Amino acid sequence: MQELQISSLNMKYGxxxxxxxxxxxxxxxxxxxLGPNGAGKSTLMRILTTLHTAHSGSIRYDNINWEHKHAxxxxxxxxxxxxSLYKHIKVKEALSHLATLxxxxxxxxxxxxxxxxxxxxxxxxxxxIGQLSGGMIRRVGIAQAILGNPRIIIVDEPTAGLDPEERxxxxxxxxTLSSSSIVIISSHIVEDIETICEKAAxxxxxxxxxxxSIEDLKQTANGVIWSIVLEKEQFLTSQDQFKVIHQQTQNxxxxxxxxxxxxxxETALQEEPSxxxxxxxxxxxxxx
Amino acid sequence: MFKHTNLMFDWRSMxxxxxxxxxxxxxxxxxxxxxxxxxxxxxxxxxxxxxxxGAWWSVFLLNDTLSESGNEVLFSLPIKRWHLGIVRVLAFxxxxxxxxxxxxxxxxxxxGFDHMLSxxxxxxxxxxxxxxxxFLAMVVTANTGWSLVVVVCYLSLQILTNGxxxxxxxxxxxNSRPIPVQAMSDFLRKTMILGIVLYLNAQYFFSxxxxxx
Numbered sequence: 001m002q003e004l005q006i007s008s009l010n011m012k013y014g015x016x017x018x019x020x021x022x023x024x025x026x027x028x029x030x031x032x033x034l035g036p037n038g039a040g041k042s043t044l045m046r047i048l049t050t051l052h053t054a055h056s057g058s059i060r061y062d063n064i065n066w067e068h069k070h071a072x073x074x075x076x077x078x079x080x081x082x083x084s085l086y087k088h089i090k091v092k093e094a095l096s097h098l099a100t101l102x103x104x105x106x107x108x109x110x111x112x113x114x115x116x117x118x119x120x121x122x123x124x125x126x127x128x129i130g131q132l133s134g135g136m137i138r139r140v141g142i143a144q145a146i147l148g149n150p151r152i153i154i155v156d157e158p159t160a161g162l163d164p165e166e167r168x169x170x171x172x173x174x175x176t177l178s179s180s181s182i183v184i185i186s187s188h189i190v191e192d193i194e195t196i197c198e199k200a201a202x203x204x205x206x207x208x209x210x211x212x213s214i215e216d217l218k219q220t221a222n223g224v225i226w227s228i229v230l231e232k233e234q235f236l237t238s239q240d241q242f243k244v245i246h247q248q249t250q251n252x253x254x255x256x257x258x259x260x261x262x263x264x265x266e267t268a269l270q271e272e273p274s275x276x277x278x279x280x281x282x283x284x285x286x287x288x
Numbered sequence: 289m290f291k292h293t294n295l296m297f298d299w300r301s302m303x304x305x306x307x308x309x310x311x312x313x314x315x316x317x318x319x320x321x322x323x324x325x326x327x328x329x330x331x332x333x334x335x336x337x338x339x340x341x342g343a344w345w346s347v348f349l350l351n352d353t354l355s356e357s358g359n360e361v362l363f364s365l366p367i368k369r370w371h372l373g374i375v376r377v378l379a380f381x382x383x384x385x386x387x388x389x390x391x392x393x394x395x396x397x398x399x400g401f402d403h404m405l406s407x408x409x410x411x412x413x414x415x416x417x418x419x420x421x422x423f424l425a426m427v428v429t430a431n432t433g434w435s436l437v438v439v440v441c442y443l444s445l446q447i448l449t450n451g452x453x454x455x456x457x458x459x460x461x462x463n464s465r466p467i468p469v470q471a472m473s474d475f476l477r478k479t480m481i482l483g484i485v486l487y488l489n490a491q492y493f494f495s496x497x498x499x500x501x
Contacts, residue, residue, distance in 0.1 A: 049364040052498060073366035082501065083358035088303040097297045101365045144361060 002062040003027050004152060004182055009057030011043055011206075018043045019206045022057070030178040032193035033186040034279060035203035041186040042081075044203075045156050048184065049078045061152065074103065077150035077181075081157040083141035087130030091121060091140055094129055095147065104148045115143040119173055135166030142173055153177055155185045159192050171196045194275035202282050209282050214275055221259070221273035221281040228268045229255050245280045259284065292367055295379055302348040309341040313387050317394040325398030327465040334411070335460060336447055338388070342415030343422025343439045345380040347432050350423070354430045360500045373423075373494040374487060381419045385412055406466040413479040417459045420486030427493045430501075457482060 009022040019040050033041045046052040048059065050069040059066035066072055086094040095112045104111055116125050119139040124132060129140060138158075145153055158174060159167040174196055177183050187193055193200050194214060201211035210217060225245070230238065235247075235254040242264055246257040257271065258264055259281060273281075299306050316334055323329040353359055353372055362372060388411055392404045399407070421442060425435035442457075451458035459479045461467060 046360075049360070051360055051363055051500060070366055073364060076364065078361055078364045080358050080360045080501075083361065085352045085356050085358050085361065086301050087356075089297070089301055093297065093300075097294055098361075098365070100294065101292055101362070101367050103366055141358065141361075 002151075004184075005058075005060045007058050007060075009044075009047065009054050009059065011040075011047060011052065011054050017206055019047075019054070022206075022208055024201060024208065024211060026182055026184065027199070028178070028182050029198045030174060030183045030185065030196050032197035032200035033184065033203055034188070034190065034193045034200050034275075036188055036283070038205070039188075039203040040206040041188075041203055042156060043206075045154055045184070045186050048152070048154055049076060075151045077145035077147065077153045079138075079141045079145040079153075079155045079158070081160055083137060083144075085129070088128060090126050090128055091132070091143075092116065092125040094140070095143055098144045099147050102148055111147055115147050118146060118176070119143045120169070135162050135169070138162060138166065138170065139173070142170070146177060149180060151181055153181050153183045155183065157187055157189075158185050159187070159189060167192075190274075190276040190279050200275075202279060204283070204286050209286065217278045218273045218275055219278075221278040223270070224259050224261055224281060225257065225271045225273045225277045226260055226264055226268040227255060227257050227271050228265055229253050243280075243284065245277055292371055293375065293379060295383070298349055298376060298380070301352055302345070305348050306345070309344050309384065309387060312337055312341050313391040313394075317391060320395045320398050325395070325400070327399070327403075331464050331466075332462075334407075335414070335463070336443070338391070338411050339414030339418045339459075340439065340443050342381070342384055342418035343425070343435075345384060346377050346419050346422030347426050347435045347439075349376055349380055350426045351432050354426055355432060355501075357501045363500055369495045370491060373427075374491040377419065377423045377487075377490075381416060384415055384419065388412055388415065403466040406469050406472070409469055409472060409476070410461060410463075410467065413476050413483070414459050417479050417483040417486065420483045420490060424486045424490035424493070427490045427497065430499065 004026040006022055006024040006026070009019055010017070011019040022044065033044065035041050043052065047054050047066075050066065050072050061075065064071050064075060089097075092112060095115060096108060099108045099112055116122055119142050121136065121139055121143065124136060129137060132140065142155075145155065155174065158170055162170065171192070174183055174185065185192065185197065197214060199211070199213050200217060202209045202217065210220060228242070229250070230253065232252065232254055235256065242256065242258040243260065244256050244258055248255045257277070258268075259277065316338060319333055320330050350373075353362055363369070388408060392408050396404055418439065421439055422435060425438035426432070429435050429438065445453055446458050446460050451460050451462055459482060461475055
């Protein structure tokens with residue numbers, strides 16, 4: 001399978017520079033875009049889906065250039081953060097219509113059934129979309145994105161607003177899809193990226209801060225992550241002293257995970273960094 | 289050109305609201321029967337209501353395309369924007385013209401079949417204008433409620449001022465009986481030009497909008 005090459009991409013909204021010289025090479029598998037709100041993730045996604053046009057730079061996949069939008073649209077599937085189209089229409093009919101709009105006229109019914117089965121919606125395929133739960137509507141969105149096996153699948157905030165069970169289900173679906181396509185997901189939920197992506201880029205204010213495998217990204221915070229167990233009162237009085245990333249109550253005590261370049265207390269234990277730690281570490285560096 | 293057009297799907301996607309113009313056309317036939325086809329009693333009502341509902345399908349047809357979350361999906365498909373916009377709106381305008389023909393046939397016995405052509409041309413041209421107005425309002429506001437407000441404001445302005453305010457955009461004849469077709473050439477020219485201007489502007493904004501959800 002081919003790589004998606006993004007080179008020197010810039011995007012402006014008026015005087016606001018939304019993307020600065022973005023360079024990325026995305027290989028087959030699941031690639032995550034991680035960053036706070038306003039980092040430029042959605043702008044990049046919209047450029048990839050051809051909804052916006054970059055002011056400079058190029059995007060290529062195989063022999064397809066993003067200047068030729070119609071050709072690009074034939075190889076992408078897109079699920080935006082919110083999807084609530086065709087509430088009065090049955091799932092099967094809506095997907096069949098979207099398949100027609102995608103130009104999938106041959107074996108259309110077969111392709112629709114395959115997509116419905118992949119997202120596990122066979123039981124509700126004859127129900128109107130407006131009658132489904134939020135998680136099921138999200139899965140209808142995934143089904144329309146994967147119709148016709150697009151070579152690039154772009155998913156914005158895949159698990160936003162879903163309950164834990166639906167989150168897990170959606171992650172499994174995305175992982176399955178990555179065996180035959182490039183799947184790009186954008187999220188500010190670190191857990192999503194850490195759980196399902198093989199590689200990721202951390203974005204901040206329109207720039208790529210770091211890109212690499214999840215393991216490589218984690219290692220950028222190596223040696224600076226510590227855990228400390230404190231009494232509750234002690235925690236309340238001393239929490240301003242630490243850069244707390246995570247806290248957990250255990251048997252009346254509070255276990256905190258902190259970022260520090262040296263041991264923050266005598267009893268602190270050094271920890272293996274997680275992606276959340278690495279993300280926090282990057283944000284601390286750029287906001288300093 | 290029409291390989292992506294599925295009018296039945298578009299009809300169903302509008303929900304129960306799609307049927308309202310049919311109800312209105314039926315109501316106008318009943319009004320005609322109740323008044324024994326006397327134009328002086330029915331003409332104002334017909335001229336006020338039927339063209340107005342020409343905007344109805346333009347507005348609700350574009351609800352999913354322009355107002356609903358996730359409409360970005362439709363604009364990322366390998367389909368031209370003019371097809372998602374003007375082609376579908378015009379297709380529904382043609383259906384609206386068919387409804388006009390059916391309504392006039394329903395009224396024919398009472399109003400006299402000799403007046404049907406003149407009435408059909410008048411209402412058809414006015415409906416074309418409203419269909420374009422609904423299309424433009426929907427593209428600009430991306431909201432069905434606000435689009436209907438725009439269309440109602442235009443209707444109110446022209447009816448309440450009897451076409452005296454902003455008369456250059458008045459497409460009403462304010463007639464109490466059918467006008468011979470030969471006498472309608474100025475009206476037809478003006479109404480069709482205004483309608484075309486509305487359609488072209490609506491499609492221009494539709495083709496260039498990046499304000500998607």
